[in-house]
Amino acid sequence: xxxxxxxxxxxxxxxxxxxxxxxxxxxxxxxxxxxxxxxxxxxxxxxxxxxxxxxxxxxxxxxxxxxxxxxxxxxxxxxxxxxxxxxxxxxxxxxxxxxxxxxxxxxxxxxxxxxxxxxxxxxxxxxxxxxxxxxxxxxxxxxxxxxxxxxxxxxxxxxxxxxxxxxxxxxxxxxxxxxxxxxxxxxxxxxxxxxxxxxxxxxxxxxxxxxxxxxxxxxxxxxxxxxxxxxxxxxxxxxxxxxxxxxxxxxxxxxxxxxxxxxxxxxxxxxxxxxxxxxxxxxxxxxxxxxxxxxxxxxxxxxxxxxxxxxxxxxxxxxxxxxxxxx
Amino acid sequence: xxxxxxxxxxxxxxxxxxxxxxxxxxxxxxxxxxxxxxxxxxxxxxxxxxxxxxxxxxxxxxxxxxxxxxxxxxxxxxxxxxxxxxxxxxxxxxxxxxxxxxxxxxxxxxxxxxxxxxxxxxxxxxxxxxxxxxxxxxxxxxxxxxxxxxxxxxxxxxxxxxxxxxxxxxxxxxxxxxxxxxxxxxxxxxxxxxxxxxxxxxxxxxxxxxxxxxxxxxxxxxxxxxxxxxxxxxxxxxxxxxxxxxxxxxxxxxxxxxxxxxxxxxxxxxxxxxxxxxxxxxxxxxxxxxxxxxxxxxxxxxxxxxxxxxxxxxxxxxxxxxxxxxxxxxxx
Amino acid sequence: xxxxxxxxxxxxxxxxxxxxxxxxxxxxxxxxxxxxxxxxxxxxxxxxxxxxxxxxxxxxxxxxxxxxxxxxxxxxxxxxxxxxxxxxxxxxxxxxxxxxxxxxxxxxxxxxxxxxxxxxxxxxxxxxxxxxxxxxxxxxxxxxxxxxxxxxxxxxxxxxxxxxxxxxxxxxxxxxxxxxxxxxxxxxxxxxxxxxxxxxxxxxxxxxxxxxxxxxxxxxxxxxxxxxxxxxxxxxxxxxxxxxxxxxxxxxxxxxxxxxxxxxxxxxxxxxxxxxxxxxxxxxxxxxxxxxxxxxxxxxxxxxxxxxxxxxxxxxxxxxxxxxxxxx
Numbered sequence: 006x007x008x009x010x011x012x013x014x015x016x017x018x019x020x021x022x023x024x025x026x027x028x029x030x031x032x033x034x035x036x037x038x039x040x041x042x043x044x045x046x047x048x049x050x051x052x053x054x055x056x057x058x059x060x061x062x063x064x065x066x067x068x069x070x071x072x073x074x075x076x077x078x079x080x081x082x083x084x085x086x087x088x089x090x091x092x093x094x095x096x097x098x099x100x101x102x103x104x105x106x107x108x109x110x111x112x113x114x115x116x117x118x119x120x121x122x123x124x125x126x127x128x129x130x131x132x133x134x135x136x137x138x139x140x141x142x143x144x145x146x147x148x149x150x151x152x153x154x155x156x157x158x159x160x161x162x163x164x165x166x167x168x169x170x171x172x173x174x175x176x177x178x179x180x181x182x183x184x185x186x187x188x189x190x191x192x193x194x195x196x197x198x199x200x201x202x203x204x205x206x207x208x209x210x211x212x213x214x215x216x217x218x219x220x221x222x223x224x225x226x227x228x229x230x231x232x233x234x235x236x237x238x239x240x241x242x243x244x245x246x247x248x249x250x251x252x253x254x255x256x257x258x259x260x261x262x263x264x265x266x267x268x269x270x271x272x273x274x275x276x277x278x279x280x281x282x283x284x285x286x287x288x289x290x291x292x293x294x295x296x297x298x299x300x301x302x303x304x305x306x307x308x309x310x311x312x313x314x315x316x317x318x319x320x321x322x323x324x325x326x327x328x329x330x331x332x
Numbered sequence: 333x334x335x336x337x338x339x340x341x342x343x344x345x346x347x348x349x350x351x352x353x354x355x356x357x358x359x360x361x362x363x364x365x366x367x368x369x370x371x372x373x374x375x376x377x378x379x380x381x382x383x384x385x386x387x388x389x390x391x392x393x394x395x396x397x398x399x400x401x402x403x404x405x406x407x408x409x410x411x412x413x414x415x416x417x418x419x420x421x422x423x424x425x426x427x428x429x430x431x432x433x434x435x436x437x438x439x440x441x442x443x444x445x446x447x448x449x450x451x452x453x454x455x456x457x458x459x460x461x462x463x464x465x466x467x468x469x470x471x472x473x474x475x476x477x478x479x480x481x482x483x484x485x486x487x488x489x490x491x492x493x494x495x496x497x498x499x500x501x502x503x504x505x506x507x508x509x510x511x512x513x514x515x516x517x518x519x520x521x522x523x524x525x526x527x528x529x530x531x532x533x534x535x536x537x538x539x540x541x542x543x544x545x546x547x548x549x550x551x552x553x554x555x556x557x558x559x560x561x562x563x564x565x566x567x568x569x570x571x572x573x574x575x576x577x578x579x580x581x582x583x584x585x586x587x588x589x590x591x592x593x594x595x596x597x598x599x600x601x602x603x604x605x606x607x608x609x610x611x612x613x614x615x616x617x618x619x620x621x622x623x624x625x626x627x628x629x630x631x632x633x634x635x636x637x638x639x640x641x642x643x644x645x646x647x648x649x650x651x652x653x654x655x656x657x658x659x660x661x662x663x664x
Numbered sequence: 665x666x667x668x669x670x671x672x673x674x675x676x677x678x679x680x681x682x683x684x685x686x687x688x689x690x691x692x693x694x695x696x697x698x699x700x701x702x703x704x705x706x707x708x709x710x711x712x713x714x715x716x717x718x719x720x721x722x723x724x725x726x727x728x729x730x731x732x733x734x735x736x737x738x739x740x741x742x743x744x745x746x747x748x749x750x751x752x753x754x755x756x757x758x759x760x761x762x763x764x765x766x767x768x769x770x771x772x773x774x775x776x777x778x779x780x781x782x783x784x785x786x787x788x789x790x791x792x793x794x795x796x797x798x799x800x801x802x803x804x805x806x807x808x809x810x811x812x813x814x815x816x817x818x819x820x821x822x823x824x825x826x827x828x829x830x831x832x833x834x835x836x837x838x839x840x841x842x843x844x845x846x847x848x849x850x851x852x853x854x855x856x857x858x859x860x861x862x863x864x865x866x867x868x869x870x871x872x873x874x875x876x877x878x879x880x881x882x883x884x885x886x887x888x889x890x891x892x893x894x895x896x897x898x899x900x901x902x903x904x905x906x907x908x909x910x911x912x913x914x915x916x917x918x919x920x921x922x923x924x925x926x927x928x929x930x931x932x933x934x935x936x937x938x939x940x941x942x943x944x945x946x947x948x949x950x951x952x953x954x955x956x957x958x959x960x961x962x963x964x965x966x967x968x969x970x971x972x973x974x975x976x977x978x979x980x981x982x983x984x985x986x987x988x989x990x991x992x
Contacts, residue, residue, distance in 0.1 A: 065980040066980065070980060070983050071983065072982065072983035084982075161616045162616070191388035191617075192388065192599055193598055193612065220529070221599075224600065225607055245604045262533045265602040266601060267560075267585070267606070278498055434868075443862050445880055456879075460875065
């Protein structure tokens with residue numbers, strides 16, 4: 006497997022604030038993804054996970070500025086901003102927006118709405134080609150093609166989410182960015198959608214980034230995950246390693262704050278709140294909330310260290326001679 | 333907790349909503365339809381006990397909570413609070429009872445008046461019930477409630493507006509406002525589902541401490557993991573009925589009803605190695621307007637037999653389980 | 665089960681207030697501070713307020729400000745503006761400026777009082793209808809619909825003919841015609857506020873209607889009511905102008921509308937006496953514009969739907985790859 010279908014290098018996003026000054030929402034994240042791989046991007050709200058994938062799609066407002074590279078098949082999509090990202094958007098990289106299932110136009114049929122991007126982007130030459138493709142897409146996500154002529158209110162929540170996935174797949178992308186695709190759904194429907202996403206990556210060789218705050222979902226769906234905190238990746242690695250051998254206290258504390266169906270250990274919340282991102286961060290951003298902070302943490306920014314098996318983390322504890330006792 | 337002398341006893345509760353027929357429906361005299369939100373639900377909550385009502389959306393768990401709070405009128409059944417039937421009580425007769433049962437809502441961003449300072453929100457219940465004596469005594473009680481809800485030091489929060497607080501802090505303010513009248517029963521409707529993962533545990537632990545101090549808590553949640561961790565007992569609802577009920581551990585570790593089994597199997601586990609083969613039920617919960625005949629779960633049930641179409645099973649002790657573990661399935 | 669360290673119990677300093685795109689979008693402000701912010705920060709609203717305040721002061725101090733009598737002839741018929749009479753004289757040789765100043769008084773009284781009547785009827789109906797809902801709502805909204813479809817001008821003519829052409833009657837008729845839109849707006853707003861969870865929470869605590877309406881519901885509606893009233897003032901002033909123009913105004917009181925009517929019936933146009941037509945017309949226009957600027961700004965500030973940003977604007981900027989070095 007080639008390691009880099011998609012490679013993100015030192016991605017930064019800033020937002021201009023109304024009262025002057027800027028918000029450094031994404032502070033230099035890097036990762037790469039192989040074809041067919043599923044990676045989770047997890048963290049608390051405000052940690053920059055959604056902003057990161059919006060930046061990868063070039064879907065940022067005019068108040069935003071970006072630096073870094075998003076390299077797809079060796080081509081930097083962000084090189085010249087909108088000009089270079091537009092040809093790839095939806096064609097190579099597609100996104101399922103958070104709450105997409107509730108964003109359908111109620112007065113147009115679901116089929117029309119799925120066909121729209123195809124006609125707009127010229128992937129379908131005519132309406133009849135598009136409608137044939139719409140049926141195909143609906144079947145792909147587990148909806149009978151004949152339902153294309155139905156209106157969104159005739160679909161259940163789970164089916165609307167499937168339709169939203171079909172819409173993202175309309176232009177045959179290589180990379181699918183899914184932003185909280187199951188957040189508003191019931192567990193049973195969530196399980197159905199997650200199964201669908203897994204089978205799509207298998208069948209179509211789709212590469213997926215799953216953005217969610219729900220650690221167990223990532224643990225069950227993704228082979229690898231990146232834990233984001235304050236706009237940076239605190240730790241990244243195989244999900245099994247993150248759970249059993251975390252190298253960043255934030256990862257460990259996040260798992261400990263999540264109740265598990267069979268777990269008997271106490272569920273412990275993380276005190277405090279994430280830092281503000283409209284000012285420069287000094288030292289480790291997690292230090293005020295960390296249960297194992299020590300001397301260098303408040304003043305020195307931790308260095309990223311790599312471990313076996315594509316595992317990396319930014320924590321001062323890893324610099325200690327007894328680094329094995331980190332978490 | 334023993335069954336007799338329970339704080340809250342709900343028996344055979346039924347709540348239905350009429351479905352609006354619309355103009356054409358009215359003219360055409362289409363038959364009036366009803367949403368069978370709650371269809372014969374029986375449970376108890378004792379003092380110092382937490383019961384979790386678990387189910388997917390549309391299963392009737394929130395309607396049950398709102399009926400218990402008398403925010404929605406029931407169609408039949410009994411709600412006994414501290415031994416007294418509170419169904420059919422008038423607004424006036426309910427007032428003293430409302431002090432003793434309080435509710436906290438799902439969305440802490442919506443449940444506090446944006447123009448009320450923390451003090452005003454927590455003081456309001458005292459004012460409504462003309463309680464708390466002089467202004468100074470009221471301030472004392474407000475402070476006490478804030479401390480109990482974990483907002484310490486209270487001076488830091490008392491003059492804040494909701495928009496100056498985080499989601500977790502807002503939920504704590506809502507809890508403080510519920511505690512200020514020193515209730516006996518707390519109904520918590522999805523108290524953490526809108527909160528960030530990192531703060532959920534704190535709110536749940538707070539509820540746990542309140543339970544230990546003698547409060548009866550009825551928690552409504554869709555999250556089995558949360559319920560298994562914090563509740564004493566779990567009641568699983570499906571289409572307006574309780575299909576399985578029992579001690580939290582038993583329900584989660586040895587589920588007996590096929591619906592509970594499926595539900596348990598699809599809950600994502602924290603540990604990637606715990607990946608079990610999810611037993612995914614096809615389709616979604618049917619519309620509670622047209623409840624299936626017989627066992628309401630049979631159309632989606634993997635083990636349904638012909639009898640299931642005909643018999644509507646009652647909640648009975650499961651064979652080989654503890655006396656408190658009950659299920660509603662003829663194939664247990 | 666151990667409870668672990670309590671979450672969130674950190675001193676509230678500015679460091680842990682969430683900012684940025686994920687921060688809660690709605691920041692609640694009191695009605696008073698909202699109005700203050702709008703009036704101070706929105707340029708159009710500020711200009712509008714100044715115009716309204718100046719006009720109101722002129723109306724109040726008309727007796728002191730008017731240089732001449734409004735009834736006596738002080739010079740030749742249709743004398744053009746000069747240093748003696750800045751705005752010239754009318755067909756009776758009466759000073760236009762003084763009539764304008766006194767006319768402001770009547771126009772402003774009708775504007776404010778007419779809008780007040782509309783606000784009281786409309787606000788009242790809207791509150792009752794929206795808060796109680798059900799049959800009350802249906803009945804009141806049906807009545808509102810009837811008033812909405814009555815054509816304004818014929819009703820005014822009939823009303824003036826039947827009840828007489830007094831200032832009070834004009835105010836009443838304006839109020840009666842223009843309360844309907846206020847009622848609908850307020851009803852819609854109250855209906856949505858009533859569904860808010862915090863209102864339900866207060867209700868579950870046992871709060872009565874009085875408390876719910878005045879403590880929880882109304883504060884969310886008042887700013888909208890104020891904005892709507894300011895806009896109604898403009899409508900009322902305009903209505904007074906055309907009532908007067910149709911000759912249905914109080915014959916003993918001279919307003920801007922009446923000045924326009926006078927100039928036409930007195931043949932100002934044939935005498936090329938633009939000073940008898942343009943100033944009152946301009947005054948009406950400017951005051952209406954001022955009301956609209958203030959009212960619109962208030963309404964925009966309160967209607968969240970008008971402030972939604974979109975992701976579709978993709979003019980984001982790309983910084984050089986080394987930007988990281990500059991920011992550290």
